Amino acid sequence: MVVAAALVDDQGRILLQQRPPGRPMAGLWEFPGGKIEPGERPEAALIRELEEELDISADTACLSPATFASADLEERHLLLLLYVCRRWRGEPRPLHATGLQWVRPDQMHDLPMPPADRPLIGLLDALI
Numbered sequence: 001m002v003v004a005a006a007l008v009d010d011q012g013r014i015l016l017q018q019r020p021p022g023r024p025m026a027g028l029w030e031f032p033g034g035k036i037e038p039g040e041r042p043e044a045a046l047i048r049e050l051e052e053e054l055d056i057s058a059d060t061a062c063l064s065p066a067t068f069a070s071a072d073l074e075e076r077h078l079l080l081l082l083y084v085c086r087r088w089r090g091e092p093r094p095l096h097a098t099g100l101q102w103v104r105p106d107q108m109h110d111l112p113m114p115p116a117d118r119p120l121i122g123l124l125d126a127l128i
């Protein structure tokens with residue numbers, strides 16, 4: 001079970017981060033987030049991941065459940081809960097990622113992204 005955020009800026013662009021070398025799916029552009037730890041609430045996990053990965057602070061009230069992805073991932077099954085977040089404190093910095101970029105949903109079709117993320121693009125386009 002993974003939580004991830006579509007951080008949306010005032011131009012309707014979404015922040016993607018590039019997975020670093022040496023890890024599964026290296027080089028692919030993903031939504032910031034990560035695994036929920038045992039006993040952790042999903043929103044708390046996402047707030048923690050946003051701090052760890054981007055050095056930003058978000059409040060639970062600003063995390064809107066948007067959609068989810070369900071996909072087979074090698075020997076496991078991935079359930080990815082995607083939240084939309086339009087308000088946070090701080091300027092995102094790539095603490096874990098190779099890079100960051102702000103993109104409109106329609107631009108995501110041209111980016112290498114994890115396969116599970118593909119069905120989320122159209123939904124985000126309609127939501128934002």
Ligand SMILES: Nc1nc2c([nH]c(=O)n2[C@H]2C[C@H](O)[C@@H](COP(=O)(O)OP(=O)(O)OP(=O)(O)O)O2)c(=O)[nH]1
Nearest residue numbers: 002004030031032033034035078080114115116117
């Ligand atoms: N964060 C994120 N993970 C995604 C996306 N799409 C997708 O298939 N995944 C997969 C990749 C990984 O198998 C899993 C996330 O696990 P991860 O290893 O990146 O998470 P983590 O930050 O908790 O890392 P760690 O504890 O294993 O170091 O979800 C996405 O858009 N964002």
